Amino acid sequence: MRLGTRLFFAALCACILPTTGMASQTLSGVLPSGRQLKILAVRRPALPQPMHFRFTAPPVNAGVNYALDFCIGPRANPCGLPSDIVINVPKGQTRLATYSSTLFATRVLGVAKGTRALVPYSVTITP
Numbered sequence: 001m002r003l004g005t006r007l008f009f010a011a012l013c014a015c016i017l018p019t020t021g022m023a024s025q026t027l028s029g030v031l032p033s034g035r036q037l038k039i040l041a042v043r044r045p046a047l048p049q050p051m052h053f054r055f056t057a058p059p060v061n062a063g064v065n066y067a068l069d070f071c072i073g074p075r076a077n078p079c080g081l082p083s084d085i086v087i088n089v090p091k092g093q094t095r096l097a098t099y100s101s102t103l104f105a106t107r108v109l110g111v112a113k114g115t116r117a118l119v120p121y122s123v124t125i126t127p
Contacts, residue, residue: 027109028122031068037079037112045127048102054124059092062117066091069112070123072103078110 027040045051057068073084089095113119 024124024126026122026124028120031111031113031119031121033116033118037110039075039078040109040111040123042104042109042125044101044104048100049127050098051101051104052126053087053097053099054126055087055089055095055097056122056124057089057091057093058120058122060118060120062091062115062119064115064117066113066115066117066119068119068121069114070095070121071110071112072099072107073110074106075108078108079112 025043027042029038031038042051053070055068055070057066067088067090069079070087070089071079071084073079073081078084079086085099087095087097109123111121111123
């Protein structure tokens with residue numbers, strides 16, 4: 001085969017074949033006082049694959065020791081059912097977890113806190 005034809009077919013295959021890659025994403029912010037739960041928008045890859053989560057509760061002077069609950073469950077109440085997944089992260093600590101992307105077809109990721117003070121949160125998701 002000629003080099004030009006080979007390059008054409010290589011470029012065609014690269015365009016046609018679906019990519020499974022997903023760029024990492026960081027979801028961070030501050031939970032305002034008075035609001036106990038915030039739903040976070042998790043981007044799912046096109047094809048099922050493991051997603052690695054790094055949940056962080058940055059150290060901040062909230063006036064009390066605090067912990068964040070990162071919950072995976074139904075949109076209506078991601079932290080309230082016994083079947084929900086809850087990752088508790090105390091102030092200044094980090095937790096790691098891996099879940100399949102298929103879990104987020106019917107569930108969402110939320111973050112909640114147990115204090116009325118402003119509290120920052122951070123989640124980094126990598127494929």
